[in-house]
Amino acid sequence: MAAFEVIGGNPLKGEIVPQGAKNEALQILCAVLLTSEPVTISNIPDIRDVNKLIELLRDMGVKVGKLATDTYRFQADDVHIDYLDTPEFVAQGRALRGSVMILGPMLARFGKCQLPKPGGDKIGRRPLDTHFVGLEKLGGKLTLEGLDFYRINSEGKLRGAYMLLEEASVTGTANIVMAAVLAEGTTTIYNAACEPYVQQLCKMLVRMGARINGIGSNLLTIEGVESLGGTDHRMLPDMIEIGSFIGLAAMTGSEITIKDCQITELGVIPDTFRKLGIQLEFRGDDIYIPAQDRYEISTYLDGSILTISDHTWPGLTPDLLSIVLVVAAQAKGTVLIHQKMFESRLFFVDKLIDMGAQIILCDPHRATVIGLNKRTQLHGITMTSPDIRAGVALLIAALSADGRSVIENVEQIDRGYQHIDKRLNALGAQIRRL
Numbered sequence: 001m002a003a004f005e006v007i008g009g010n011p012l013k014g015e016i017v018p019q020g021a022k023n024e025a026l027q028i029l030c031a032v033l034l035t036s037e038p039v040t041i042s043n044i045p046d047i048r049d050v051n052k053l054i055e056l057l058r059d060m061g062v063k064v065g066k067l068a069t070d071t072y073r074f075q076a077d078d079v080h081i082d083y084l085d086t087p088e089f090v091a092q093g094r095a096l097r098g099s100v101m102i103l104g105p106m107l108a109r110f111g112k113c114q115l116p117k118p119g120g121d122k123i124g125r126r127p128l129d130t131h132f133v134g135l136e137k138l139g140g141k142l143t144l145e146g147l148d149f150y151r152i153n154s155e156g157k158l159r160g161a162y163m164l165l166e167e168a169s170v171t172g173t174a175n176i177v178m179a180a181v182l183a184e185g186t187t188t189i190y191n192a193a194c195e196p197y198v199q200q201l202c203k204m205l206v207r208m209g210a211r212i213n214g215i216g217s218n219l220l221t222i223e224g225v226e227s228l229g230g231t232d233h234r235m236l237p238d239m240i241e242i243g244s245f246i247g248l249a250a251m252t253g254s255e256i257t258i259k260d261c262q263i264t265e266l267g268v269i270p271d272t273f274r275k276l277g278i279q280l281e282f283r284g285d286d287i288y289i290p291a292q293d294r295y296e297i298s299t300y301l302d303g304s305i306l307t308i309s310d311h312t313w314p315g316l317t318p319d320l321l322s323i324v325l326v327v328a329a330q331a332k333g334t335v336l337i338h339q340k341m342f343e344s345r346l347f348f349v350d351k352l353i354d355m356g357a358q359i360i361l362c363d364p365h366r367a368t369v370i371g372l373n374k375r376t377q378l379h380g381i382t383m384t385s386p387d388i389r390a391g392v393a394l395l396i397a398a399l400s401a402d403g404r405s406v407i408e409n410v411e412q413i414d415r416g417y418q419h420i421d422k423r424l425n426a427l428g429a430q431i432r433r434l
């Protein structure tokens with residue numbers, strides 16, 4: 001298990017370029033399975049989960065060529081379906097969440113797929129029902145082996161259908177869309193997720209020849225086509241990384257410019273940080289955060305305590321709530337953080353409390369943060385990173401804290417943040433990988 005030793009308390013300064021979006025990359029990479037023609041993808045982040053998925057595709061027979069540090073060419077013209085029967089595949093499938101999105105493309109193109117329960121963060125229940133209900137509506141037949149192995153197959157071509165999803169699942173919508181683009185006839189998906197990741201996937205599929213209407217909304221209409229062709233695709237900057245850097249700058253009193261943010265794609269993220277009193281300036285497509293001694297959480301118009309909660313897009317992504325929470329710990333004022341989607345994502349506040357933060361965990365979904373207003377500094381401790389975003393929240397806390405912290409299990413952070421120690425050290429942070 002790798003760890004970070006962090007010496008905190010020093011402001012950072014400089015420019016940082018966000019990596020390509022992790023959760024977009026996982027969808028886009030699975031979509032290469034939909035065509036036998038070459039697909040070139042750029043701005044691919046060099047992170048554990050993405051590298052694991054690329055390896056999985058390669059082992060499935062997809063030809064993978066690295067054209068530049070962040071650019072790969074994929075060609076799925078000779079997919080080895082038998083590889084799915086091997087223990088190696090089962091181990092790889094279990095190792096990350098993104099593997100779940102091979103289901104849709106494999107079912108559409110080859111009429112079958114199988115998968116162990118995929119991995120990803122242990123942040124509470126993560127049901128896959130939406131995926132399978134949608135794929136079954138299109139003609140897939142699911143067979144469960146125990147509670148953690150799924151087989152799905154179809155006799156003949158999938159057929160378009162109307163469906164109203166019970167949950168606007170991000171990866172579930174991606175799976176259903178990827179199956180529907182090659183189905184016969186029209187598919188209508190109501191209550192579809194419309195995160196930028198899904199929008200990017202749909203736009204790429206359209207460039208490959210798919211016919212999709214309603215991109216960016218929760219009502220997608222898809223006319224199936226016979227086959228799809230190759231394309232080029234560039235990943236958006238990672239909005240969760242951008243939010244993490246805004247939080248980092250505020251908490252450590254640093255002056256940071258985040259380059260090339262594609263601000264129009266960030267939804268409510270900038271305004272959410274503004275509600276914590278953080279100053280942000282848009283300079284072209286860069287976000288400039290000045291060094292701030294203090295920041296004050298706003299209240300509602302009637303003076304009552306602010307709530308920040310997650311929601312499906314265009315609401316605030318749950319992946320940024322841990323960051324918002326840690327930043328609030330040094331604000332002036334009080335905020336209720338309400339994590340509606342996942343029930344185990346707030347337990348990491350114990351570590352922040354050990355560092356000196358004033359937080360009451362009301363229940364698994366809600367924490368009240370009473371900001372210290374930078375009157376006292378947090379102090380460094382030894383802690384373990386429970387999940388990817390809590391891990392980065394703890395890293396931000398450690399960088400702001402007095403003294404030495406050790407964060408164990410940083411493989412969690414490496415799942416989604418590219419060379420984070422080196423990139424932050426370039427801004428003046430003191431992080432050593434142990």
Ligand SMILES: CC(=O)N[C@H]1[C@@H](OP(=O)(O)OP(=O)(O)OC[C@H]2O[C@@H](n3ccc(=O)[nH]c3=O)[C@H](O)[C@@H]2O)O[C@H](CO)[C@@H](O)[C@@H]1O
Nearest residue numbers: 023026097098125126167168169170171172312318319341
């Ligand atoms: C690889 C990837 O892309 N992972 C992201 C994806 O996971 P993933 O696609 O697995 O998450 P889902 O969108 O399926 O669901 C997230 C959680 O919210 C619940 N839920 C969802 C929708 C809804 O309307 N009501 C509801 O309660 C689900 O039961 C689940 O517990 O989306 C999540 C929600 O943005 C993010 O946290 C993950 O980082």
Ligand SMILES: C=C(OP(=O)(O)O)C(=O)O
Nearest residue numbers: 097098120121319388389
């Ligand atoms: C929960 C996350 O990832 P995953 O779905 O891969 O576990 C995340 O990116 O915050």
